[in-house]
Amino acid sequence: MKKDRKALSKLNKLTDYVALAVVDANKYQQTNTKIIAELTKQNIPGVYVTLNRPYENVKEMLKKQKIDLDKVIFIDGVTKTAGGEITKRADCLYIGGPKSLSDISIAMDQAIMGIPKKDKFLFFDSLSTLLVFNDASIVLKFVHFLAGKMRIWKVRGIIISLRRTKDKELIELLKENCDVVLDL
Amino acid sequence: MDKERGKFWTALICVLFGVFGLIKVIPEAELAIKFLSLTFGIVAIIWAKRAKASLSPGTLLKDYTSYFMNALILIVSFLVWDTMSTLFYWEGAIVFPQYLFLTSSFLVFVFASYKILSVGRVFGFQPQIKQMKKALKRKTKKE
Numbered sequence: 107m108k109k110d111r112k113a114l115s116k117l118n119k120l121t122d123y124v125a126l127a128v129v130d131a132n133k134y135q136q137t138n139t140k141i142i143a144e145l146t147k148q149n150i151p152g153v154y155v156t157l158n159r160p161y162e163n164v165k166e167m168l169k170k171q172k173i174d175l176d177k178v179i180f181i182d183g184v185t186k187t188a189g190g191e192i193t194k195r196a197d198c199l200y201i202g203g204p205k206s207l208s209d210i211s212i213a214m215d216q217a218i219m220g221i222p223k224k225d226k227f228l229f230f231d232s233l234s235t236l237l238v239f240n241d242a243s244i245v246l247k248f249v250h251f252l253a254g255k256m257r258i259w260k261v262r263g264i265i266i267s268l269r270r271t272k273d274k275e276l277i278e279l280l281k282e283n284c285d286v287v288l289d290l
Numbered sequence: 291m292d293k294e295r296g297k298f299w300t301a302l303i304c305v306l307f308g309v310f311g312l313i314k315v316i317p318e319a320e321l322a323i324k325f326l327s328l329t330f331g332i333v334a335i336i337w338a339k340r341a342k343a344s345l346s347p348g349t350l351l352k353d354y355t356s357y358f359m360n361a362l363i364l365i366v367s368f369l370v371w372d373t374m375s376t377l378f379y380w381e382g383a384i385v386f387p388q389y390l391f392l393t394s395s396f397l398v399f400v401f402a403s404y405k406i407l408s409v410g411r412v413f414g415f416q417p418q419i420k421q422m423k424k425a426l427k428r429k430t431k432k433e
Contacts, residue, residue, distance in 0.1 A: 174425055176421045
């Protein structure tokens, strides 16, 4: 717990960064909530890209922690929509599946650029899910692109990855693209 | 950045040389302009084709790119026909297919515009941004 707080406080000192958060599967949910709570408490708006848990689930989880959901734009890439089509609802954009990397990229670009504040975050959950649906080489290319975009957007970028032995090699490669690596 | 600038200047110089070459080779201004437009059209098709190849299948943007590329192909077809009719002094019914190409290209542009309208609707986050602005103001007032 103390270790997590110390790691997160490391981020508070920075205004824009690309952070790779390697999270234990058993405290994954708790850690995600903590990061979002920390950011929104500082009145920082942002974009939450969920590829791991459906938006409804994430929403409930964040609501329980009394997080102001109006400060977050949600992009859901896990909930299956009818025919796998992109569906827009008032509070979330459903991409249709984690394979549509171009749609995810456009959605992120539009959402981030629309946020009226200079200080904003992009929370990407998670790399591990991307790896389930896409080749490692594609994921590597995508994260390289994402990290570059995060730098252009000047956002607080957090990429979540579960601590799994099969992702270890990729995480090592991705570390080169990130400014901070958080071991949570 | 310098590499990009270098590419830009090289491309510009190439285009200028191309234009100069065309004017030199083709003495008739009308034909020279048509050939020049044709080269631009072909470059546009090549780039659109490359964009289409790199986009994920089944995405809105890929659909839009397809429509856009098809419209470009039709416009270039119109231009090819038009250039040929100027070159070979075509007259009468043989000239009409070029108008078919032109009308079809605009029809495909209508579909492309409709597609980009859907892209705008889906990827536009203005309602959420409005909510967000209110939420951020709320917080500032509390402070």
